[in-house]
Amino acid sequence: MADDAAPPANQVPDVPILEALGNRRSIRYFDESREVERWKIEAILQAARFASCQGNINATEAIIVRRDECEHWDELEECVSGFNVQIINQASHLILWLTNVNAWYGRAVDGISSLSLSGAATKYHGWNYEFSMTQTIPRLMSFPPERTEILLRFETGQAVANAMAAGVGLGVGNILIAFGRKPGGIEKAFGLPPNYKFTWGHAVGYPLEDPKGGGQRPRLKFERLFHDNALGTPYECQPSTVELLREKGLIQEQAPLPGRFEEIVQIAESHGRDPGMLYFPAAEIRRLMADEDWDFGPNIRAKAEQVLADEDLPDYPQEMRDTFMRLAAEHGIDATKFLPKD
């Protein structure tokens, strides 16, 4: 069992928030020989507890699971998506984030009352007791559970993001884990009442890989994501802001950093796993690299060139074409750009 007690505060390095956010990576290779200290797990959960939550209703809960102690581990392992099994078995802890939909219906009064007593909700913004009790709270409580669930799952996402940022600040690796293999399996294994929604799994541990995961993963361009007063009008990020954020560590060198693929091969070989990489067809890689929406820097472009030149790449599976067109059409998306021209 790792150390239980928290060390003196002056022995814990402070990581500025922008740097912690920039350091975050989804960690997929954990050091199974290292257990995360209990105080760090507690700190991660505390960060979640203090995330913003609607009306202070505290709808986010979690079950903290350790492989060697949890009697439901085998059932849990059957629920996790196949590509996540290795991850949860190497992680130190698994946090199962839950959304308690009944918090909305059962804690609305106390949540707002606690805000009034703490000087957060006041008459300045139009709050008044009678209106709250006869109008606002009954209206909120009359939301159908499906709507409440959407609202509260967003809140759980907020809490999890806080938890992950705190983990990174304390040197702990994190990844969110899909449990799609057996829908309802987690709820059943843990006997969750229907108001408890299992929202997401979160593996925590010390990274075996470079904690920076071989560089920051690419995203779409800023101005493709953010809109200025109207959808479709790009909201630009000033170069001086980008420069500042590079210095503060929020924006970091893009993946893949030198040595990343060698590192993965070495980890795979030392664990008796397949050291191979996931490759897409040449036409797909060329199309992606030419896509103006993505913010691709020199590292990933150089990797794409190397893969195109050296690797034996797969063909696009023809049977995917119809399925892909149909699925995209169901959502009103023109899929032709994603398909090979021939």
Ligand SMILES: Cc1cc2nc3c(=O)[nH]c(=O)nc-3n(C[C@H](O)[C@H](O)[C@H](O)COP(=O)(O)O)c2cc1C
């Ligand atoms: C809600 C959510 C679920 C995710 N589920 C998985 C997962 O099941 N397995 C996995 O390997 N990564 C999962 N990820 C991680 C994403 O693939 C990852 O965030 C993305 O590759 C970008 O990399 P980065 O997090 O290192 O920036 C998930 C991320 C989110 C936000």
